[in-house]
Amino acid sequence: MSVVLQRLEEALCASGRRLTMQRRLILKELAEADGHLDTVALCDRVRVGDPSISLATVYRTLTVLKELGLVEEHNLGQERSHYKVMLGDPHHHFVCLLCGKVIEFDTPLVAQIEQELSEREGISVVHTDLHATGYCADCSRAVD
């Protein structure tokens, strides 16, 4: 069992909520997903373990996880919301305007911006979210 899954389960129990089989499966898939999952994709993967799990349960579990700050919801311009486990390094997103592909990246320049901003404005930056849009390599070629 991965350490991420373990931490998710512990946090859920610590909040006084019950660790049901459905939640266990949902946490497992979230922990194993390396990228973002939307609600339907998550539900599909969870149903491999138990086909009777309903989409409503997935939504309710995600709501709980958001409340606990264990998971982050992103609206990247697509039809459905995407969710990602927040344990791990912060990162940013590039979304292709044509095919919707999401590329995650991180760069020390963001920290540099935060520092510059803090000094210039006398503010205290807690979190920075960078969202780039454009055309991915494949779609750039297709346009030519």
Add this chain to the structure above:
Amino acid sequence: MSVVLQRLEEALCASGRRLTMQRRLILKELAEADGHLDTVALCDRVRVGDPSISLATVYRTLTVLKELGLVEEHNLGQERSHYKVMLGDPHHHFVCLLCGKVIEFDTPLVAQIEQELSEREGISVVHTDLHATGYCADCSRAVD
């Protein structure tokens, strides 16, 4: 008539689309709104000028404006999408978590990030939106 409104109307005409009364009203409200507007707020304001304008028209017009790159859609975690006119220099936002104050800023580092990202991933970045949160100078002092 503001220069922003004028540029919006010109851009719409230049794209070969018709400048109807409804679109005129929608562009006017978008140009006058200093902050972000969601679809319903925009429709309400437009209906002051003409109560018969439908929400569908607002959505259709916003879709056109998005296609032309005149307006940007933001999903800031709220129920509805927000839209903002994109004319003028690009800039980014810092929002104070306590008092809600918004500080607009720009930094060459963002362009640097775009370039780095383009080269590393082989992508073509069209637009980058940076959204920082934290505590403004006043609120930082209040917390101490």
Add this chain to the structure above:
DNA sequence: GTCCATGCAAACTGTTTGCACGCGC
């Protein structure tokens, strides 16, 4: 045994679309 969590289906909300009419060009 208590009561939270679930499955189901229906309700809800934001957004899109089909259609006939009307207006910009």
Add this chain to the structure above:
DNA sequence: GCGCGTGCAAACAGTTTGCATGGAC
């Protein structure tokens, strides 16, 4: 006059919720 743009209402998609049952504690 042609054809895009509009209003209306219905359709749609994602998400939430009411209710009775079942399982975690």
